[in-house]
Amino acid sequence: IITRLFSSASGNKALGLLVLFTLAIAISGFRTFSFRGPVRFLSKPLRLLTTMKSKANGAVTERSRPAKARRLTGFDVPTVWHEFTPLAVKHGACNLGQGFPDWPCPQFAKDALKKAVQQDFNQYARSAGHPALVEAISRIYSPRMNRTLDPMTEITISVGASEGLFAVMQAVIDEGDEVILLEPAFDLYPAQVQMAGGKSVFVPLRLKEGEAEGEG
Numbered sequence: 001i002i003t004r005l006f007s008s009a010s011g012n013k014a015l016g017l018l019v020l021f022t023l024a025i026a027i028s029g030f031r032t033f034s035f036r037g038p039v040r041f042l043s044k045p046l047r048l049l050t051t052m053k054s055k056a057n058g059a060v061t062e063r064s065r066p067a068k069a070r071r072l073t074g075f076d077v078p079t080v081w082h083e084f085t086p087l088a089v090k091h092g093a094c095n096l097g098q099g100f101p102d103w104p105c106p107q108f109a110k111d112a113l114k115k116a117v118q119q120d121f122n123q124y125a126r127s128a129g130h131p132a133l134v135e136a137i138s139r140i141y142s143p144r145m146n147r148t149l150d151p152m153t154e155i156t157i158s159v160g161a162s163e164g165l166f167a168v169m170q171a172v173i174d175e176g177d178e179v180i181l182l183e184p185a186f187d188l189y190p191a192q193v194q195m196a197g198g199k200s201v202f203v204p205l206r207l208k209e210g211e212a213e214g215e216g
Contacts, residue, residue, distance in 0.1 A: 071195055079187045129157030166192050173198040 081098070088095040094102045121130065128134065134151035142149045149155060158164035165188075173179065173196035181189050183202040190200040 071197065074194075075191060081187070128152075129155065133157060162188060165189070166195070169193060169196040169198070 084097060085095065087093070088100075094100075121132075125131075125133075129137075131151070134155040134157065137155050138149045138151040156164070158167060169179075169192050173193065175197035177196075177198040178201045179193045179198045180201050180203055181193070182205045184205065185202075193200045
């Protein structure tokens with residue numbers, strides 16, 4: 001990109017100065033970042049940025065960003081993971097509640113990934129999943145479910161279960177719909193329901209002693 005900019009600016013002094021000025025600002029801004037090591041856990045919940053600061057030309061300016069959407073209200077409240085994760089690190093425990101295994105990726109998985117990359121399956125696939133992948137999943141799960149799964153209409157590939165659940169909730173929940181969640185449940189579910197405009201209705205997994213079914 002830089003080579004093309006200089007090539008196009010070579011015959012135009014003003015354009016050349018503009019390119020140099022833009023690069024100088026970009027480099028200056030890049031140098032203001034501080035790089036740290038990997039963060040093992042967050043001690044505080046993430047918050048949306050409210051301002052942007054720039055030190056271009058030596059002047060400090062602030063530009064307000066749009067306020068967060070109302071559907072994000074309450075998302076900055078700490079969850080149970082803000083306690084569990086630091087405790088797991090402190091005591092050397094293996095956190096089985098999230099995807100934090102304490103062993104390396106199996107070699108056969110890494111070998112399969114390497115082989116797939118070398119076979120040039122690197123282009124955009126259909127949004128519901130590459131035909132070869134959904135067909136393989138159909139062959140595996142059809143016998144397990146005792147019925148034939150159509151790979152083109154009944155199988156969808158997502159980036160993990162969280163993205164799959166989010167997509168489903170966005171597709172089927174309308175504003176004001178109530179969604180029953182068994183409690184305790186993963187803290188992601190109420191947030192996804194809220195993002196879709198629904199209302200979470202919590203039902204205890206186990207009834208309290210003396211509570212009859214259908215009551216309480």
